[in-house]
Amino acid sequence: IREEFPDGWNPPRKLSREAMEGLRRLYHLDKTKFTTPVLAEKFKISPEAVRRILKSRWEQPKEKRAKEAEKNRQHMLLNRLRDKLRERKEVEEILQAKRGRTWGVDNKDKLTFE
Numbered sequence: 369i370r371e372e373f374p375d376g377w378n379p380p381r382k383l384s385r386e387a388m389e390g391l392r393r394l395y396h397l398d399k400t401k402f403t404t405p406v407l408a409e410k411f412k413i414s415p416e417a418v419r420r421i422l423k424s425r426w427e428q429p430k431e432k433r434a435k436e437a438e439k440n441r442q443h444m445l446l447n448r449l450r451d452k453l454r455e456r457k458e459v460e461e462i463l464q465a466k467r468g469r470t471w472g473v474d475n476k477d478k479l480t481f482e
Contacts, residue, residue, distance in 0.1 A: 381417075383421070387411065391407055395407060404418045
């Protein structure tokens with residue numbers, strides 16, 4: 369392996385821990401269907417990276433996994449709230465534009481439709 373990777377192992381594309389767990393689950397689900405080349409193609413990583421992921425048995429500690437899951441939940445909740453606020457603001461702008469459509473040159477010369 370040192371001959372193949374003289375500078376050490378540094379893959380160009382890295383997977384998240386969830387993706388690695390999914391890759392392992394697929395492989396253990398059906399080893400004949402989800403071979404190393406198939407998984408490499410599906411996850412868009414090298415077969416060597418797939419081999420190393422399947423070989424490794426490291427798992428993240430439960431406390432850290434729970435902390436990250438909570439952080440992800442909070443992040444998703446904040447994104448949903450931002451989306452709702454943005455939608456509400458857009459609706460208010462549209463309603464305000466419909467209520468006070470003005471035509472004219474300046475503030476003194478307005479024609480308003482309500």
